[in-house]
Amino acid sequence: MIEFTIWDILRNLLLATRWTIVLSLVSFIGGGLVGLALLFSRLSRRKWMRALAKYYIELFQGTPLLMQLFIAFFGLGLFGIDVPAWLAAGLALILWSAAFLGEIWRGCVEAIAKGQWEASASLGMGRLQQMRYVILPQAMRIAVPPTVGFSVQVIKGTALTSIIGFVELSKAGTVVTNATFQPFTVYGLVALIYFALCWPLSKSSQILERKLNVAHRNH
Amino acid sequence: MSLIEITDVRKSFGSNEVLKGINLDVEPGEVIAIIGKSGSGKSTLLRCINGLETISDGSIAVAGAQLLDDEAHLKALRLKVGMIFQQFNLFPHLTVGGNVMLSQLVVRKTPKPEAEAMARKMLERVGLDHKFHAYPDELSGGQQQRVAIARALAMQPIALLCDEITSALDPELVAEVLAVVRELAAEGMTLLMVTHEMKFARDVCSRVVFMHQGRVHEIGPPDEVFANPQTPELKQFLGVH
Ligand SMILES: Nc1ncnc2c1ncn2[C@@H]1O[C@H](COP(=O)(O)OP(=O)(O)OP(=O)(O)O)[C@@H](O)[C@H]1O
Ligand SMILES: [Mg+2]
Numbered sequence: 001m002i003e004f005t006i007w008d009i010l011r012n013l014l015l016a017t018r019w020t021i022v023l024s025l026v027s028f029i030g031g032g033l034v035g036l037a038l039l040f041s042r043l044s045r046r047k048w049m050r051a052l053a054k055y056y057i058e059l060f061q062g063t064p065l066l067m068q069l070f071i072a073f074f075g076l077g078l079f080g081i082d083v084p085a086w087l088a089a090g091l092a093l094i095l096w097s098a099a100f101l102g103e104i105w106r107g108c109v110e111a112i113a114k115g116q117w118e119a120s121a122s123l124g125m126g127r128l129q130q131m132r133y134v135i136l137p138q139a140m141r142i143a144v145p146p147t148v149g150f151s152v153q154v155i156k157g158t159a160l161t162s163i164i165g166f167v168e169l170s171k172a173g174t175v176v177t178n179a180t181f182q183p184f185t186v187y188g189l190v191a192l193i194y195f196a197l198c199w200p201l202s203k204s205s206q207i208l209e210r211k212l213n214v215a216h217r218n219h
Numbered sequence: 220m221s222l223i224e225i226t227d228v229r230k231s232f233g234s235n236e237v238l239k240g241i242n243l244d245v246e247p248g249e250v251i252a253i254i255g256k257s258g259s260g261k262s263t264l265l266r267c268i269n270g271l272e273t274i275s276d277g278s279i280a281v282a283g284a285q286l287l288d289d290e291a292h293l294k295a296l297r298l299k300v301g302m303i304f305q306q307f308n309l310f311p312h313l314t315v316g317g318n319v320m321l322s323q324l325v326v327r328k329t330p331k332p333e334a335e336a337m338a339r340k341m342l343e344r345v346g347l348d349h350k351f352h353a354y355p356d357e358l359s360g361g362q363q364q365r366v367a368i369a370r371a372l373a374m375q376p377i378a379l380l381c382d383e384i385t386s387a388l389d390p391e392l393v394a395e396v397l398a399v400v401r402e403l404a405a406e407g408m409t410l411l412m413v414t415h416e417m418k419f420a421r422d423v424c425s426r427v428v429f430m431h432q433g434r435v436h437e438i439g440p441p442d443e444v445f446a447n448p449q450t451p452e453l454k455q456f457l458g459v460h
Contacts, residue, residue: 116310118308119304119308119309119310120310120322121293121297122269122271122297122301123297123301123322123370123374124297124326125322125325125326127290129325129326138310
């Protein structure tokens with residue numbers, strides 16, 4: 001039997017961590033872009049656009065991420081579309097993140113005083129100008145802590161993609177365990193690596209929140 | 220032709236009719252005080268003139284152009300009519316200068332140097348050009364309100380709507396804001412102001428509108444309205460018996 005040192009294990013896990021990070025970044029950035037589109041349609045003057053965004057958000061927030069992954073992976077296969085695991089994983093996570101980010105940001109936009117909309121409207125600005133120059137710059141400040149906080153959920157969410165066969169940190173943990181028969185060591189290390197990724201983010205989210213509360217000055 | 224023509228304007232919120240047929244013509248250079256009890260529809264009337272509320276019936280025309288509820292018409296209207304609010308509503312993330320320049324830059328697409336020159340001129344008019352680089356939360360309420368006035372003036376409106384612009388201020392700060400308004404009136408700016416400052420209304424305004432339950436209940440020059448109120452409602456409001 002081959003002996004695996006802890007360094008062998010760690011090296012393999014860290015190599016797979018790259019994919020966790022890539023998938024998290026793709027999901028977060030892609031989700032951010034789609035989330036921005038959702039935010040704008042939630043705030044649109046057109047009723048059907050508001051309704052569309054609302055149902056989208058309710059659908060994706062109201063079903064488990066795991067089911068969304070399964071549907072992206074197996075569901076599209078039914079239509080004869082062969083979906084590789086990485087694509088299904090990326091797609092599902094982007095759509096899922098978008099629903100949450102869109103909703104978080106809507107809350108931030110709605111926290112801006114109504115008077116800001118009215119003053120900018122009375123100066124002749126159109127809706128997009130109001131958003132771009134008056135509302136979003138203020139909403140972005142309060143959006144930073146919850147947005148950074150949500151990125152932790154995205155990283156943890158990527159672990160689920162191991163189930164459809166995408167090889168990231170969790171999947172690598174299973175593979176390495178099967179080869180080494182040291183589940184406790186391996187999953188302990190896996191957990192530590194997740195912690196090393198997530199903890200700085202949660203912590204900075206907390207610090208940012210406190211900073212923004214203390215420094216109530218808006219500039 | 221009057222500058223602002225308000226004809227049979229009605230406004231309901233759900234089943235609650237707040238404006239019940241308002242008729243009012245405002246001539247260029249007039250200064251009109253709108254007085255009345257809380258809930259009589261004073262703010263709603265001003266907000267309708269600026270298109271912040273859509274009217275349920277009737278018509279409003281400013282300088283001959285009808286107020287219609289689409290973005291192009293609203294924008295055209297708002298370039299003619301500025302509005303000042305009780306709560307100042309300055310943009311907290313921008314400096315004083317930034318506040319006054321913003322809509323010149325993005326709405327009128329004025330080049331930056333010209334927008335800045337205009338901003339400095341308007342801030343000078345309200346006595347605050349030295350605060351160009353300050354942020355709103357570094358100013359007193361009275362100063363913030365004067366910046367709000369400068370911000371509206373920078374768009375070169377032909378009329379200003381003022382909704383209780385001194386009501387949120389500490390008493391000692393009211394005078395500095397009223398002084399600015401007084402000067403605007405003297406320069407011939409058309410003003411419609413909801414106010415509780417009766418002395419100011421008496422001194423400065425050409426006409427006083429008393430609103431009661433969504434109607435113009437009495438209207439006339441301040442001397443008449445204040446000295447010789449006709450209806451029991453106005454008498455009660457003014458506290459004369
Ligand atoms: N957005 C709204 N939705 C529903 N009702 C409203 C709305 N805005 C105003 N109202 C109602 O319209 C009526 C008139 O309100 P308005 O603000 O015009 O009164 P006002 O004369 O300005 O009073 P105040 O002196 O207190 O400012 C009130 O009964 C108020 O409850
Ligand atoms: Mg009012």
